[in-house]
Amino acid sequence: MKKLILITSLAMMTLLTGCAKKNAHYYAKKQGLDFGFAVTSADILQEPNMTIVKENATMVVSENNMKNANIHPSKKFWNWSDTDHLIEFAKQNDISVKFHTLFWHQQNAPFILNLSTKEEALAAMDEHIEKIMSHYKGQIKVYDVVNEMFNEDGSLRQSLWYNLIGPEYLEHALIKARQCDPDVKLYFNEYNNENLGYAKSEGMYNLVKDFKARGIPIDGIGMQLHLDGTQPLNEDAIRANIRRYAELGLEVSFSEVDVRIPKDNPEAWEQAQQEVYCTLLKIALEEPNVKSFIMWGYSDNGSWVPGTFPGYGNALPFDFNRQPKPVWNAMLDILKNYKVK
Numbered sequence: 185m186k187k188l189i190l191i192t193s194l195a196m197m198t199l200l201t202g203c204a205k206k207n208a209h210y211y212a213k214k215q216g217l218d219f220g221f222a223v224t225s226a227d228i229l230q231e232p233n234m235t236i237v238k239e240n241a242t243m244v245v246s247e248n249n250m251k252n253a254n255i256h257p258s259k260k261f262w263n264w265s266d267t268d269h270l271i272e273f274a275k276q277n278d279i280s281v282k283f284h285t286l287f288w289h290q291q292n293a294p295f296i297l298n299l300s301t302k303e304e305a306l307a308a309m310d311e312h313i314e315k316i317m318s319h320y321k322g323q324i325k326v327y328d329v330v331n332e333m334f335n336e337d338g339s340l341r342q343s344l345w346y347n348l349i350g351p352e353y354l355e356h357a358l359i360k361a362r363q364c365d366p367d368v369k370l371y372f373n374e375y376n377n378e379n380l381g382y383a384k385s386e387g388m389y390n391l392v393k394d395f396k397a398r399g400i401p402i403d404g405i406g407m408q409l410h411l412d413g414t415q416p417l418n419e420d421a422i423r424a425n426i427r428r429y430a431e432l433g434l435e436v437s438f439s440e441v442d443v444r445i446p447k448d449n450p451e452a453w454e455q456a457q458q459e460v461y462c463t464l465l466k467i468a469l470e471e472p473n474v475k476s477f478i479m480w481g482y483s484d485n486g487s488w489v490p491g492t493f494p495g496y497g498n499a500l501p502f503d504f505n506r507q508p509k510p511v512w513n514a515m516l517d518i519l520k521n522y523k524v525k
């Protein structure tokens with residue numbers, strides 16, 4: 185009798201452990217979609233954060249550690265340790281890593297802000313690309329080469345790189361990056377560029393269409409998708425935009441998804457928020473050139489949203505105490521059961 189009880193309990197434990205392993209990581213791998221989160225150093229050092237990331241992500245990106253001011257804070261000092269640690273954590277857990285970002289108009293070290301000639305700026309760009317891409321050769325799957333290069337009207341942003349080098353800084357960065365590592369995917373990343381017909385979306389599309397025509401190496405574009413859950417998603421405009429990138433042979437990443445809702449009455453908007461998350465996830469699974477679905481964090485604890493959009497928050501699928509919300513279960517269900525036709 186005792187033996188029977190022991191065997192039954194062992195069988196139940198195996199069953200339970202087996203079930204526990206079938207989380208978003210497992211199902212996203214099965215679906216062939218890179219799925220995950222932007223993470224902080226704490227997310228890979230302490231519980232319950234580590235377990236949430238391990239069990240659910242197949243791709244991670246650092247929320248801040250890879251940015252210029254953090255990885256290269258002064259001319260002679262490279263701060264590799266945070267990103268090295270993230271890569272080690274990812275390797276141990278069968279997770280791939282995206283690099284965000286080589287170039288941006290924000291979070292630049294003082295010595296970068298003090299560059300004053302085109303020659304200095306080109307040399308600084310080249311050094312940044314060479315050092316990082318050789319240090320991480322074979323360990324990064326995708327690079328955001330340039331982040332947020334457009335104004336809302338679709339013209340190029342007058343970033344420090346644009347001002348010192350001119351618009352050709354964009355292709356210079358891509359060409360140099362491709363020379364340094366032919367095996368990684370090179371992306372441009374942007375926000376408010378998901379809807380066909382919006383000025384910024386047109387700016388991005390026309391730029392990369394021209395690059396493809398001229399043989400400038402680019403593999404994909406990121407749509408950040410920091411969305412307002414009180415606004416309906418324009419699914420047709422997003423799909424049509426994604427499909428024209430497919431026609432150019434380009435990938436798309438849903439690169440920084442979060443869906444903010446009013447903090448004073450979140451219950452009223454949770455269903456609408458869930459609709460947005462689930463529709464985006466279905467689009468990502470259905471459109472063959474959408475390769476990743478990355479959320480900008482996973483828990484409301486630490487999200488950038490309340491600091492930037494007063495009155496808004498609750499933008500992520502785990503609550504402030506890192507407990508999954510109904511929206512997370514709905515997404516998990518899609519990852520698990522959704523059959524792409």
Ligand code: G3I
Pocket residue numbers: 247248251290291331408440488
């Ligand atoms: O680490 C310092 C800390 O030492 C200091 O005491 C504190 C005081 O302000 O600042 C801390 O750094 C902050 C950092 O986040 C880490 O928390 C910076 O001030 C703050 O500017 C930085 O904000 C980040 C922002 O990018 C600017 O880099 C957000 O966390 C991050 O979520 C946000 O991410 C961007 C993407 O890269 C691009 N797309 C939009 C997205 C949201 O803004």
